[in-house]
Amino acid sequence: MEILGNLGPSIVFLVVGIILKLWPPKEVNSFYGYRTSFSKKNNDVWKEANSYSGTMMIAGAILSIIFSTIITSLYGDNQGKSNIICVMGSLIIVLISIFYTEVHLRKVFDKDGKRK
Numbered sequence: 536m537e538i539l540g541n542l543g544p545s546i547v548f549l550v551v552g553i554i555l556k557l558w559p560p561k562e563v564n565s566f567y568g569y570r571t572s573f574s575k576k577n578n579d580v581w582k583e584a585n586s587y588s589g590t591m592m593i594a595g596a597i598l599s600i601i602f603s604t605i606i607t608s609l610y611g612d613n614q615g616k617s618n619i620i621c622v623m624g625s626l627i628i629v630l631i632s633i634f635y636t637e638v639h640l641r642k643v644f645d646k647d648g649k650r651k
Contacts, residue, residue: 540618541603541606541607541617541618541621542600542603542604542621544599544621544622544625544626545596545599545600545603545625546596546600548592548595548596548599548625548628548629549592549593549596549597549600551592552588552589552590552591552592552593552595552596553589553593554589555568555569555585555586555588555589555592556586556589556590556593559582559585559586559589560581560585562578562581563575563577563578563581568581568584568585569581569584569585569588569589569636571584571633571637573637573640573641573644573648574640576644576647576648577648579644579648579650580640580644580648583639583640583643583644584636584640587636587639587640588632588633588636591632591635591636592632594632595628595629595631595632596628598628599624599625599628602621602624602625602628603621603624603625606620606621606624607621
């Protein structure tokens with residue numbers, strides 16, 4: 536049962552990534568989607584940001600699931616330590632995904648949100 540608790544953040548991350556890929560938000564909004572100041576420049580940036588971040592979230596979730604499974608098997612006798620390591624690992628993967636999405640957007644668009 537401990538493995539399910541450790542996989543929780545990874546599974547949420549996977550579901551969100553799949554939702555962004557299958558049902559991306561059509562227009563810039565404040566409710567759902569990849570929302571950063573740059574991603575909200577215009578609809579073109581918005582669509583690219585949500586598509587790319589969905590891919591990054593799915594890839595990050597898969598890495599996080601693998602990481603959490605390994606950590607749980609290594610620290611199975613110490614649930615507290617296992618939970619902390621899994622949550623921290625998932626958080627780091629989320630931050631890396633955001634970083635790479637922002638880098639991608641800067642490569643594709645200029646500072647005003649126009650395609651290069």
